[in-house]
Amino acid sequence: MPYMAEAPMTQQYIAGEFSSLLAELRPAPSESLLNALDDLRRAVEMGPLTRLPRLAHRAMTLTDVFCWAALEAGDPVSFRRYADGAALLEEFTVNANLLN
Amino acid sequence: MAIDESVQVSEAQIAVHWREEEFYQPPAQFIGQANVSDPSIRDRFAEERFPECFKEYADLLTWDQYWQTTLDTSNPPFWKWFVGGRLNACFNCVDRHLATSRNKAALIWVPELEAEETKAITYQDLYIRINEFAALLRDFCKLEVGDRVTFHLPMVPELPVSMLACARLGVIHSQVFGGFSGAACGGRIADSGSNVLVTMDGYYRNGELVDHKAKADEAVARAHEEGFEVDKVLVWRRHPGQYASEYPMVAGRDFFVDELLEDYRGRVVEPVSMPAEAPLFIMYSSGTTGRPKGCQHSTGGYLAYVAGTSKYYQDIHPEDTYWCAADIGWITGHSYIVYGPLALGTTSVMYEGVPTYPDAGRPWRIAERLGVNIFHTAPTTIRMLRKLGPDEPRKYDYHFKHMTTVGEPIEPEVWRWYYDVVGKGEAVIVDTWWQTENGGFLGSTLPALEPMKPGSCGPGVLGIYPVIYDEDGNVVEAGSGRAGNICIRNPWPGIFQTIWGDPDRFVQTYYEKYCRDKASTDWRDWPYFANDGAVQGADGYFRILGRVDDVINVAGHRLGTKELESATMTVDEIAEAAAVPVIDELRGRAVEMYVALKPGITPSKDIEQKVIRAIEQEIGKIARPKNVWIVADMPKTRSGKIMRRVIASISNFTDVGDTTTLANPDVVEDILHHVHTEKVKRGDTPRELTAQELEEIKAFGNE
Numbered sequence: 001m002p003y004m005a006e007a008p009m010t011q012q013y014i015a016g017e018f019s020s021l022l023a024e025l026r027p028a029p030s031e032s033l034l035n036a037l038d039d040l041r042r043a044v045e046m047g048p049l050t051r052l053p054r055l056a057h058r059a060m061t062l063t064d065v066f067c068w069a070a071l072e073a074g075d076p077v078s079f080r081r082y083a084d085g086a087a088l089l090e091e092f093t094v095n096a097n098l099l100n
Numbered sequence: 101m102a103i104d105e106s107v108q109v110s111e112a113q114i115a116v117h118w119r120e121e122e123f124y125q126p127p128a129q130f131i132g133q134a135n136v137s138d139p140s141i142r143d144r145f146a147e148e149r150f151p152e153c154f155k156e157y158a159d160l161l162t163w164d165q166y167w168q169t170t171l172d173t174s175n176p177p178f179w180k181w182f183v184g185g186r187l188n189a190c191f192n193c194v195d196r197h198l199a200t201s202r203n204k205a206a207l208i209w210v211p212e213l214e215a216e217e218t219k220a221i222t223y224q225d226l227y228i229r230i231n232e233f234a235a236l237l238r239d240f241c242k243l244e245v246g247d248r249v250t251f252h253l254p255m256v257p258e259l260p261v262s263m264l265a266c267a268r269l270g271v272i273h274s275q276v277f278g279g280f281s282g283a284a285c286g287g288r289i290a291d292s293g294s295n296v297l298v299t300m301d302g303y304y305r306n307g308e309l310v311d312h313k314a315k316a317d318e319a320v321a322r323a324h325e326e327g328f329e330v331d332k333v334l335v336w337r338r339h340p341g342q343y344a345s346e347y348p349m350v351a352g353r354d355f356f357v358d359e360l361l362e363d364y365r366g367r368v369v370e371p372v373s374m375p376a377e378a379p380l381f382i383m384y385s386s387g388t389t390g391r392p393k394g395c396q397h398s399t400g401g402y403l404a405y406v407a408g409t410s411k412y413y414q415d416i417h418p419e420d421t422y423w424c425a426a427d428i429g430w431i432t433g434h435s436y437i438v439y440g441p442l443a444l445g446t447t448s449v450m451y452e453g454v455p456t457y458p459d460a461g462r463p464w465r466i467a468e469r470l471g472v473n474i475f476h477t478a479p480t481t482i483r484m485l486r487k488l489g490p491d492e493p494r495k496y497d498y499h500f501k502h503m504t505t506v507g508e509p510i511e512p513e514v515w516r517w518y519y520d521v522v523g524k525g526e527a528v529i530v531d532t533w534w535q536t537e538n539g540g541f542l543g544s545t546l547p548a549l550e551p552m553k554p555g556s557c558g559p560g561v562l563g564i565y566p567v568i569y570d571e572d573g574n575v576v577e578a579g580s581g582r583a584g585n586i587c588i589r590n591p592w593p594g595i596f597q598t599i600w601g602d603p604d605r606f607v608q609t610y611y612e613k614y615c616r617d618k619a620s621t622d623w624r625d626w627p628y629f630a631n632d633g634a635v636q637g638a639d640g641y642f643r644i645l646g647r648v649d650d651v652i653n654v655a656g657h658r659l660g661t662k663e664l665e666s667a668t669m670t671v672d673e674i675a676e677a678a679a680v681p682v683i684d685e686l687r688g689r690a691v692e693m694y695v696a697l698k699p700g701i702t703p704s705k706d707i708e709q710k711v712i713r714a715i716e717q718e719i720g721k722i723a724r725p726k727n728v729w730i731v732a733d734m735p736k737t738r739s740g741k742i743m744r745r746v747i748a749s750i751s752n753f754t755d756v757g758d759t760t761t762l763a764n765p766d767v768v769e770d771i772l773h774h775v776h777t778e779k780v781k782r783g784d785t786p787r788e789l790t791a792q793e794l795e796e797i798k799a800f801g802n803e
Binding site for chain 1: 277281427
């Protein structure tokens, strides 16, 4: 897949907002999912901006997992929080052209 | 007919098929009051007057000592501007305005909670607060000229106060975006070698008080892991006297700033006269290897450049109320919330939280209440506000004279909403292109002199001479319709000085690619490689491409899939669209469009024709799809992403691969049956693909 360059225009703020929205998903349903969230956040903050679309897809998948984990635990409050977080993430990443 | 592989073009020669947009002229009312309305300014900044032309920007500042050499090129590409000159950035942003504007608001801070009081901070207030905090940094933290301090602060007035206090002392500040994790902050602390971290206990976002102190502990721990020790953590309190964090203060390391400041009330610190080329701040930017780059910006060159571009491109007058709705944690905030506007003595608005909380009317309420007349934001925010509150701006009685969009390419239809609805057709728009590394704008229109063109940032700004090169360093001519790598042929005062601690990476990343002679001290041999793709129209306006999309190469014309899908979506009946390549004996690749219709719409040949006509009209006949397939639904992942790889495989009669992880695997069989049946009926039977073609189809649409 052709990429023009490794560093597109100044879009640091997109990485920043993306990271902030991921942070709002804390606390995670489990230690392992917390690690997955932290790994993802680290990749958003530290990695090349060109990787953000891929990370946005990963984030949406992860929010799915969070929601299912909350449901399986019979925790509707957390489910609602994760679903709201997922909606905000999707809204932002679509508007940032990270997700189609 | 065999395809001539020689027609394949390099990545830097991507043909761009995007309908040219019409020009919008600036309103007469704007021209009448603009800082620049004399066209001769272009002559003043013409190449034959470089580099002396930038004296016009430097003369906006107050210098302790005038410079002897405007541009020193003796050690390329480590350019030095205004050599011999001395000044203080804080003095230029605050002290010098006291004589005429002591009681005028320098900053207006809008907290996220609408019930909380908006705070206006006058130049006098700002002067006092900066001096007291500078005294604390100098006397309590023992900071000296050239030391580094890391801030991890949210959007509160304490952030510009801290920045300017450092500038007053000649201490180099490094603000890490407040929303970033403590780990990211810790890495930057270690890289910059900051012994002091300045943070806050909490801040509001989406209506919640976020515990921010927790990140400070994490940051210090991360810095320690990287072999660096933080001596002091200074904690501002969001509500002085009340601690908002659950994380305890660490004795001997953590200190509440509001308590310490009691010992520094009324203290005045003389601004340190700094050499023009002394570093003012470090701003970290995402790198290409997972290691952020600390972009080191100078004092004199940077401040002159942001003052000049703020005056001429933001059209800031001292009596304006200017709101750049960015975060100071990014270069936009440094240049166009703090340093540029304050150097010009205007009133700069800053706000806490997000633009869509409690609702999408928030920005327009703020604009109405504060009388904002210059507004500045990014396309992502514009898209969000347009989607969540398309009619909200109409409810509020504000009037912008000038609006800016920054940071990424903006779609023409989004631009038009910004112009018509947000700007009420009264405001001029400048679309800007630049980067963290650049300090200030590189591409934009002079708002009273050059018409606006949706989707294009405009020509190079004053004193900036851009060029587009192909991979081999040949110039891609304006109007050729071909894209390449945008470069700046000359140095400019706002350019960063180096990557903190890594000068080799600085040279390699930005200069090596197109350097003509490494032994040369002539700046003409050292074009700056911006790492962005762009195309230049015959009118001289640049359209920045950023990351290039998936492309389908039709007879040597590389068509972006997003452009094809965007054109298809202009047909009313279409809900979703996906473009894929199909191997074509005549053209190499042809385009096939897959579309899903809106609920209640019946598939028809008429709709297929509408799609074809829309693509021909928006992009051109070369993009005419070979087939338009109307499907009940697109194969998607659970997160909603259309699996272009799967439909590309169907179009090419290749194995669709594993579809079990899709949200709707059943649709794959239906689409495959429909498309293959139709193709066989039409005699469009496939030949066996080569291994290379198979690989291409298999990889299509993969991120």
